[in-house]
Amino acid sequence: xxxxxxxxxxxxxxxxxxxxxxxxxxxxxxxxxxxxxxxxxxxxxxxxxxxxxxxxxxxxxxxxxxxxxxxxxxxxxxxxxxxxxxxxxxxxxxxxxxxxxxxxxxxxxxxxxxxxxxxxxxxxxxxxxxxxxxxxxxxxxxxxxxxxxxxxxxxxxxxxxxxxxxxxxxxxxxxxxxxxxxxxxxxxxxxxxxxxxxxxxxxxxxxxxxxxxxxxxxxxxxxxxxxxxxxxxxxxxxxxxxxxxxxxxxxxxxxxxxxxxxxxxxxxxxxxxxxxxxxxxxxxxxxxxxxxxx
Amino acid sequence: xxxxxxxxxxxxxxxxxxxxxxxxxxxxxxxxxxxxxxxxxxxxxxxxxxxxxxxxxxxxxxxxxxxxxxxxxxxxxxxxxxxxxxxxxxxxxxxxxxxxxxxxxxxxxxxxxxxxxxxxxxxxxxxxxxxxxxxxxxxxxxxxxxxxxxxxxxxxxxxxxxxxxxxxxxxxxxxxxxxxxxxxxxxxxxxxxxxxxxxxxxxxxxxxxxxxxxxxxxxxxxxxxxxxxxxxxxxxxxxxxxxxxxxxxxxxxxxxxxxxxxxxxxxxxxxxxxxxxxxxxxxxxxxxxxxxxxxxxxxxxxxxxxxxxxxxxxxxxxxxxxxxxxxxxxxxxxxxxxxxxxxxxxxxxxxxxxxxxxxxxxxxxxxxxxxxxxxxxxxxxxxxxxxxxxxxxxxxxxxxxxxxxxxxxxxxxxxxxxxxxxxxxxxxxxxxxxxxxxxxxxxxxxxxxxxxxxxxxxxxxxxxxxxxxxxxxxxxxxxxxxxxxxxxxxxxxxxxxxxxxxxxxxxxxxxxxxxxxxxxxxxxxxxxxxxxx
Numbered sequence: 001x002x003x004x005x006x007x008x009x010x011x012x013x014x015x016x017x018x019x020x021x022x023x024x025x026x027x028x029x030x031x032x033x034x035x036x037x038x039x040x041x042x043x044x045x046x047x048x049x050x051x052x053x054x055x056x057x058x059x060x061x062x063x064x065x066x067x068x069x070x071x072x073x074x075x076x077x078x079x080x081x082x083x084x085x086x087x088x089x090x091x092x093x094x095x096x097x098x099x100x101x102x103x104x105x106x107x108x109x110x111x112x113x114x115x116x117x118x119x120x121x122x123x124x125x126x127x128x129x130x131x132x133x134x135x136x137x138x139x140x141x142x143x144x145x146x147x148x149x150x151x152x153x154x155x156x157x158x159x160x161x162x163x164x165x166x167x168x169x170x171x172x173x174x175x176x177x178x179x180x181x182x183x184x185x186x187x188x189x190x191x192x193x194x195x196x197x198x199x200x201x202x203x204x205x206x207x208x209x210x211x212x213x214x215x216x217x218x219x220x221x222x223x224x225x226x227x228x229x230x231x232x233x234x235x236x237x238x239x240x241x242x243x244x245x246x247x248x249x250x251x252x253x254x255x256x257x258x259x260x261x262x263x264x265x266x267x268x269x270x271x272x273x274x275x276x277x278x279x280x281x282x283x284x285x286x287x288x289x290x291x292x293x294x
Numbered sequence: 295x296x297x298x299x300x301x302x303x304x305x306x307x308x309x310x311x312x313x314x315x316x317x318x319x320x321x322x323x324x325x326x327x328x329x330x331x332x333x334x335x336x337x338x339x340x341x342x343x344x345x346x347x348x349x350x351x352x353x354x355x356x357x358x359x360x361x362x363x364x365x366x367x368x369x370x371x372x373x374x375x376x377x378x379x380x381x382x383x384x385x386x387x388x389x390x391x392x393x394x395x396x397x398x399x400x401x402x403x404x405x406x407x408x409x410x411x412x413x414x415x416x417x418x419x420x421x422x423x424x425x426x427x428x429x430x431x432x433x434x435x436x437x438x439x440x441x442x443x444x445x446x447x448x449x450x451x452x453x454x455x456x457x458x459x460x461x462x463x464x465x466x467x468x469x470x471x472x473x474x475x476x477x478x479x480x481x482x483x484x485x486x487x488x489x490x491x492x493x494x495x496x497x498x499x500x501x502x503x504x505x506x507x508x509x510x511x512x513x514x515x516x517x518x519x520x521x522x523x524x525x526x527x528x529x530x531x532x533x534x535x536x537x538x539x540x541x542x543x544x545x546x547x548x549x550x551x552x553x554x555x556x557x558x559x560x561x562x563x564x565x566x567x568x569x570x571x572x573x574x575x576x577x578x579x580x581x582x583x584x585x586x587x588x589x590x591x592x593x594x595x596x597x598x599x600x601x602x603x604x605x606x607x608x609x610x611x612x613x614x615x616x617x618x619x620x621x622x623x624x625x626x627x628x629x630x631x632x633x634x635x636x637x638x639x640x641x642x643x644x645x646x647x648x649x650x651x652x653x654x655x656x657x658x659x660x661x662x663x664x665x666x667x668x669x670x671x672x673x674x675x676x677x678x679x680x681x682x683x684x685x686x687x688x689x690x691x692x693x694x695x696x697x698x699x700x701x702x703x704x705x706x707x708x709x710x711x712x713x714x715x716x717x718x719x720x721x722x723x724x725x726x727x728x729x730x731x732x733x734x735x736x737x738x739x740x741x742x743x744x745x746x747x748x749x750x751x752x753x754x755x756x757x758x759x760x761x762x763x764x765x766x767x768x769x770x771x772x773x774x775x776x777x778x779x780x781x782x783x784x785x786x787x788x789x790x791x792x793x794x795x796x797x798x799x800x801x802x803x804x805x806x807x808x809x810x811x812x813x814x815x816x817x818x819x820x821x822x823x824x825x826x827x
Contacts, residue, residue, distance in 0.1 A: 049702045053826055074704040085695025089644035098640060101632040102703045102710055109621055116618055146699060151621040178617055 001028055001153060003048070003184055007057035009208075010043050018043040019208045022057070030180045032195030033188040034281055035205035041188045042082050044205070045158040048186065049079040061154070075104075078152030080143045082159045082188075088132030092123055092142050095131055099146045110149070117145040120175060122168070136163040144172065148179070155185045161194050173198055192278045204281060206288045219280040226263055227279045230270035231255045240266075245286050247279045261286070304398055308406025312380055313413050325376045329418040332364055333425025337432050345516045348543045352429065353436035354444040355549030359512050361426040362447030365419040366455040366507040371485050373418055374459050375478065375771050377411040381467040381578075390581035404464055404575040408567070411460035419456055423448040443549045450552065451508030454563035458506045461570030468574040475682040478770040482778070506563050515550040633709055637717040640690070641683050653679055653725050660728025670793035673729040673745075674781035677752060677791055678774075680725055684753060685769040687718050688760030688817060701825055711757075711821050715814060718753025729793070744792025744803035751790050751806045754813035761820035 005024040011017050019040040035041050046052040048059060050070040059066045061073040086095055093114065100110035118124045121141040126134070131142065140163045147155060157176075161169045176185060177198045187195055195202065202219055204212040212219065227247070232240060233255050240246065240258060244266050248259040259273060260266050261283045316322055335341035342349060343360040350356035381404075384390035393403065426444055430436070462481075466472040472480065492504035493513065505511065550556070656676035663669045688711075691697040700706055723730065726749060733742040752773070759769040780788025789797045790806045797803065 046698070049698070051698050051702050071704050074702060077702060079698065079702045081698040083695065084698055087640060087643070087690070087694050087696065090640065094639065094643075098636040099699065099703070101629060101636040102700060102706075104629060104704055104709070105621075106623070107629070107632065109623075112619070113621065120618060143699075148618065151618070 001182075001184060002026070002060075002062055003154065004060040005044075005048075005057070006060065008044070008047060008054045008059060009056040010040075010047060010052065011055040017208055019047075019054075022205075022210050024203060024210065024213055026184050026186070026201070028180075028182055028184055029200035030176060030185040030187055030195070030198050031201045031203055032199035033186055033203050033205065034190065034192065034195070036190060036285060039205040040208040041190075041205055042158055043208075045079075045081070045156055045186070045188055048154075049077065049081070049156050050074055051079075051081075073154065076150070076153035078147035078150060078155040080147040080157040080160050082162070084143055086131040086134075086139055086142060089130055091128050091130055092118065092134075092145075093127040095142060096145055096149065100149050103150045105150055113149060113151070114145075117148055120148075121145045122171070137165060137168060140164055141168065144175075153183050155179070155183060156188075157186070158188045159190075160187070161189065161191065169194070192276075192281050196277050202277070204284050206285055207292065209288075211288050212284050216277055216280075219277065219284070220275050223261060223275040223280045223283045225272065226261055226283065227273045227275040228260045228262060228266055228270040229257060229273040230260060230267055231257050245282060247276075247282050301402060304402050305406050305409070308398075308403060309409040309413065312407060312410035315383070316380075316410070316414060325414070325418065326421065328372050328376070329369070329421035330425075332368055333361075333422050333428075336360060336364060336422070337425055337429040339433075345513075345545075348545055350516075350547040351435050351544050352433040353546070353548075354426075354430060354438070354440035356547050357426045357430050358423075358444040358447040359451075359515075359547070359549060361422045361429075362451035363509060363512055365422050365448070365452035366509060367489065369415065369418055369422075369452075370455055370459050370489075370507060371482070373415045373456065374463055374481055374485070375767060376418075377414055377460065378463040378466055378477070378481075379767075380407045380410060381464065382473065385581060394581040399575075400578045400580055401572065401575040403580075404468065404578050405571055407467075408460050408464045408571040408574070411463050412457050412567075415456035415460055416453060419448060419452045422452070446552060447508075447512070447550065450557060450560040451511060454560050454567075455507050457564050457567035458570070461567035461574070465570045465574040465577075468578040470579075475685050475766050475770050478767055479681060479774050482771070482774045486778075506566065508560065511550055511556065511560070516547060519545070519547045630709065630713065633713040634716055634720075637710075637713045638720060641686070641717055641721060645683070649679075657725065657728035660726070661731055662728075666795045669729060669732065670781070670784070670791075670795065673726055673791055673793045674777060676725050676728065677722065677748070677781075678777055680721055681770060681773055681777075682766075683721060684718055684756040685760070685766035685773070687714055687753060687756040687769075688758070688821070689764060689766050692764050693766075697824070706825060707818065707821055711818060715753050715757050715817070718756060719749055722749035722752050726791075738798070740798040741792060744798040747803045747807045747810060748791035748793075751810040751813070754810040754817065757817040758813040758820065761817045761824070 003024075003026040005022055005026075008019060008022045009017060010019040022040075022044065033041050033044070043052065047054050048066075050066055050073055053067055064072045066073045087098075090098065096114045096117065097110065100114065105113070115124075118127050121144055123138065123141055123145070126138065131139065134142065140160070144157075144160060147157065161172060164172060173194065176187065179185065180198065180200070187199065189195060196216070199216060202212070202214060202216055203210060204219075214222075230240075231252075231254055234251070237249070237256055237258070240260075244260045244262055246258050247261050250257045259279065260270065261279050265272075332341065341364065343356075343363055350359075381390070384393065423445060426448075427439060430439055430444070466477045466481065469477070471477070489507055489509070492506065493510045495504060653676070656672060656679060660669055660672045660676055663672055686693070691700050700710055703710070726745065730742065730745050730749075733745055755773065756769045759772065760766065763769075776788055776790065779785050781791050781793045784794045786794060786797060786800065786802060789802060790809075792798050792803055
């Protein structure tokens with residue numbers, strides 16, 4: 001099971017490139033795809049899900065070019081887009097039955113799978129209610145269920161935790177962790193904490209290009225010795241924001257505790273801190289912006 | 295800044311933003327294309343105004359009158375469908391929810407939308423006015439261009455009519471039942487009635503009390519010019535060949551005598567448009583989904599329900615149940631029957647009991663009506679009843695934003711699209727079964743074939759128009775027109791249903807079978823294009 005992204009780019013009308021020269025090779029595991037808004041994450045997701053065609057390069061699924069034979073991938077694909085709708089007059093059960101038929105699932109297998117999925121996404125009690133009355137989070141869970149219908153070998157989830165409450169977010173992360181064994185899971189998000197615990201690989205996109213692709217440990221190693229914690233009075237925050245890359249700040253009785261990502265100690269009072277993935281991500285993005293500005 | 299100035303500024307920006315959003319869409323080019331085509335058809339003489347089978351000499355008055363009448367009749371129909379989407383756009387883009395949270399009043403909002411509608415319609419009519427000047431120079435029967443005579447009908451006939459259409463369009467958009475497909479279909483009948491009735495009233499009683507289109511103003515003036523009797527005169531806009539235009543008898547018409555009373559009578563329609571707009575503002579739900587649901591005949595099920603059991607909070611999550619049984623086989627199987635049934639269920643889901651009751655009534659009536667002509671008329675009704683279901687074919691995936699889910703499933707072109715088409719065919723076969731059953735029992739094989747072709751043609755047309763336009767509207771308009779002129783008026787060439795007794799013995803069913811195949815191919819090409827973006 002292998003997915004090769006070979007020099008993929010997408011050009012939109014107006015000659016604007018949403019994605020350019022992307023190269024990645026993915027095997028089983030959870031790949032966390034991180035990037036700021038407009039980095040090209042959703043464009044890449046749509047290309048991998050065979051919904052959009054790349055303007056350049058190719059994507060190979062087990063050596064098959066998905067632009068030429070998209071159905072080889074579609075047969076084993078589960079996809080949860082960032083923005084999707086549901087048929088408001090169908091119930092959750094009917095919608096999943098419809099999607100199972102479209103995906104070509106065997107009738108009896110589909111029945112059992114739908115029952116299980118409705119329980120897993122916590123919608124068993126709402127299965128016979130029309131989707132038009134579902135909240136945003138409930139619709140998102142229906143979306144998650146449909147993506148898992150065919151027990152996909154490749155699961156692409158684009159901002160899957162949007163609209164979920166903290167409890168459901170944790171539940172979804174656990175589910176994904178459980179499922180990640182023998183499949184490729186591509187989890188796109190800009191919330192680092194969503195993938196911190198479950199990603200085996202992290203790819204960071206910025207400005208339509210791949211900035212980094214590494215194991216979380218390697219990304220953390222890259223910012224080792226570059227993260228500092230410093231306590232400053234509140235009025236000094238604006239000046240500190242101007243000068244340093246601040247990854248977090250917490251207001252306490254003794255002042256504001258800020259985390260700074262910098263190659264050199266920002267002040268004599270600043271103390272070294274253990275880096276987090278959020279620090280590593282911000283460091284990577286800010287490095288790209290600095291080099292782009294230069 | 296005074297309150298009045300501020301309101302004026304809001305109104306200006308509302309109308310301007312809406313107008314700019316419209317003109318920057320590709321569909322606006324199509325909109326202008328309608329006017330350019332009408333202008334071209336007039337200039338080249340393919341579209342001509344006639345009075346008692348005569349035409350006026352092509353001077354400024356005649357050409358101005360003709361262009362204004364074209365705007366009042368054709369543009370008041372096509373233009374309505376062009377502009378009736380302004381509030382819907384804000385609803386779909388969710389800009390409406392943001393606007394609703396501002397201090398802007400409902401009246402200002404609806405007024406801004408009506409003004410934008412009017413500007414678009416006036417631009418369309420303006421193209422016809424410019425075409426008028428070209429037409430006079432082109433034909434050169436009277437080389438003197440009298441701008442007042444040429445443009446007065448545009449200003450006093452076409453523009454008030456366009457204002458009425460602009461107001462009616464926002465009114466339709468603010469009434470929940472008329473917002474969608476039903477409103478589109480209903481407008482066609484309202485328009486035909488509203489066009490014909492005031493003219494016949496004016497003919498009988500004189501005066502222009504209900505003549506919003508200005509047709510009788512021109513007709514009356516023509517009658518006076520021709521010095522003929524008040525009765526036995528005919529007035530038409532006809533499609534004809536260029537040679538016809540240049541042949542026949544001509545007469546001189548110097549245009550409508552614009553008395554003060556007549557000018558006020560025309561300007562009165564701006565006031566009527568304003569009344570429609572205020573009424574729309576009164577009914578406007580300010581994008582409140584709860585109010586929208588309340589106003590619907592039957593509420594869409596919501597999470598909050600009267601049933602206390604339904605209101606129970608969801609059960610506490612059970613974290614232990616997080617494992618899924620792997621599927622025995624991941625291979626997908628081609629279960630066409632399952633997809634077909636799923637598509638049929640999707641089509642019919644949400645229909646009320648009375649929809650089925652009427653459909654069943656029409657089936658029984660088709661089967662029981664003794665007279666063949668009556669049966670034909672009943673079949674036309676039976677195949678008009680599901681228009682709002684067919685019109686969603688090929689559109690649903692875009693409208694409900696499920697395209698990414700459906701298009702990333704295996705073989706969307708070979709499996710899902712044929713299932714959609716076949717579900718539409720099944721619906722036609724079921725709703726027309728009363729007529730088909732009669733033909734079968736009578737062993738009228740030719741008639742049965744013509745009926746079957748009709749059942750294949752309608753969903754093919756719906757699917758093709760839906761896939762390519764991305765909207766239900768185009769099918770609703772075209773099918774209503776086809777249905778009204780064809781089966782309802784027994785126009786043989788347009789009898790795609792084979793409902794008239796003689797149709798099955800002509801080549802017309804063969805023509806529609808080819809058209810059905812072509813439409814199906816066009817739908818497939820359209821969907822293929824959607825998949826390859």
